[in-house]
Amino acid sequence: MIVELGHFALVLALLVSIFQMVVPAWGARVRDERLMAVAEPAALCQLGLLLVAFLSLTQAYVTSDFSVANVAANSHSTKPLLYRISGVWGNHEGSMVLWVLILALFGAAVAAFGRNLPPTLKANVLAVQASIAVAFCLFILLTSNPFLRIDPPPADGQGLNPILQDPALAFHPPFLYTGYVGFSIAYSFAMAALIDGRIDAAWARWVRPWTLAAWMCLTIGIAMGSWWAYYELGWGGWWFWDPVENASFMPWLAGTALLHSAVVMEKRDALKVWTVLLAILTFSLSLMGTFLVRSGVLTSVHSFAVDPQRGIFILAIMTLFTGGGLALFALRARDLRQGGIFAPLSREGALVLNNILLTTACATVFVGTLYPLVLESLTGDKISVGPPYFNMTFGPLMLPLLIALPFGPFLAWKRGDVLGAAQRLMFAAMLAVVAFALALAAFYRGPLLAPFGLALGVFVMAGAVSELANRVRLGSVPLAEAWRRLLSQPRSAMGTTLAHFGIGLLVVGVVATSAYREERILVMKPGEEVSLAGYTLAFRGVAPSTGPNYREELAVFDVTRGGAPLTRVEPSRRLYDAPPQPTTEAGIHASWRGDLYVVLGDAQKAGGYAVRIYFNPLVRCIWLGALIMFFGGAVSLSDRRLRVGAPGRARRIAAPAPAE
């Protein structure tokens, strides 16, 4: 009964979305206040209906109602409660419901908090947002309906893929979708501006918080996915340049560029056309990610079951919104008043460089991800483009970006003083040189580029800190005064510092792990010892054990370092009951120095087990860096000037105020 209610709510949400798509847009065209005003309640109503749909599906999962086909196919009565809930979005149909729910959430947030938006802009934004909801509600109802019943219901469900039964993965999709879908707001704003034929600095002010929120969630979502892949898949790696990973990484790159270009637009009233284009492209890349994952054109750990019909439907949606967006852009972009051209050596010049490098890097990832698909459909040749391609193309483009990054915040708007910035970065540069020398001395092995990469990461981190120190005039005023200044810094500036620091930390982690990882593969018998990276591991043996819904072989290794007992790691090989599937659980000893990572392999005929041991130095910095970037975004978002509902302030800025 509740499931039917959810089904009905989904159909109603579709109807409300159609209404919300047509009426306010028409109202904006004929300038009818009353027609435009319906967008607001419609958006809230759509959210309510989709919430009902989502909750009723969740209820079916929690109570293990196997008469619902979707629950029977993806859940199991012995599954712990957390994974029964996360199972809702652990499959294609359910995750689409979450997708449109988040879409509606963003639309409703614009309706509720965007009280100071000009009415026509708001009406158009909500109409465009609703058009996306229409497309995806139709998609769910026509090709991927999670509310269908089966008769007779099976005695028990088929279960969720055990590698997805994991806390990090329970929360990875919601964050990722919030990121993906959040960019729809930027898209809707861009489309609304093009429909209106008007755009100004205030537009960027409205778009930025939404983009920032989406960017934050995408950052943490990708980081969670990477963390999960690291400890769950047992390959010891954290990023594989898998096409589906790339599908989430491309919108991130474009979204990062969008965040920065929106700053230029807001402060200097320039780069308008570019920002609008970037907003369209970012969401298009999100849609492409959705297409790649769900159409079956890619095969990956992340992709859902193949159904050509769905693929064609999503391809049509993607073509409609990307093509429609770009067509409207081509038609109307000329009408947007162009901003000024500015000096290359200035804050805005640095931000343009950021945009050029990020979008180009995004393009190289795009080529590497789609080339195999295109080649196969054209010539039938099957190829794979692996990590070497991405390291060779993406890496060199990140180098200039990271070198230039610390300079940016030091440059003034309009005309920057690079020499002055370089002087202020002397301390950071010195730290980087020290890091370079230390790395060179500590690791005589490994590629020569690695110490340079580490130094670069340190440079970015130290550069971010020195910028903050410079702001509060640390050293030239008394400490108490500097502290007071620090507290009165605008939150958006603090956010920038944090995010840039985070990226530096991430670079350090990435370089250290990639260049200095140690690896041993060997056969060990109980009682044997092996040494790696200063640790000594004594293999105690393997014992069978049982968990709530699996059986496992648990190996025990006692780890000592310098003779002193340190810890015990217990890698295992599990066999889940439903579905019957073996998985590898790595045994990890994490520390600031790095992770000791042990994987148990097959039993050998001659006795003993194959064992794989890694030492991943500083690997923690990768996720910590991403987490700091997330918090940087959050701090920036809490800035009063950016607060979506802060009235008056935005209006004042909206007036053509001279910069600086």
Next chain:
Amino acid sequence: MTRKQRRGVLISVGVGVLMLAVGLVLFAMRDSIVFFHTPSDLAEKPIAVGQRFRLGGLVAAGSVKRGEGAKVDFVVTDTLKEVPVVYEGVLPDLFREGQGVVAEGTLTAQGTFVADTVLAKHDENYMPPAVAKALQERGVKLGKGVTHPAEGTQ
């Protein structure tokens, strides 16, 4: 700087970065692309010794032999032709005789494939689509497993 010069700088930086990227992409594409072949493909069109590629097919029944240490020998077959493979390392969870497999590596002069990567499949019934397709093209009947993609890369 005049307006024109400023625009010039902007455009030349943009074009410069783009050219750099195109150069890198072309260079990387030449070296780091890996082709996929089945044993029958190899019989028809031999691959040069030392050339990296991916070999896909089924692990032949009864062919898995564990050697010294973590060394494993097995045979990849597409039911028409066979290629012997040697691999040293920990095999993926779902490596089984009769199951689909994709190995990456090079051929030796003796015709043995030395794999440095064996791709894991996280699904009991999984078969790499490339293998499934290649097998279907050769008229091999497949089970239901073809519909669950879950490829892992190492």
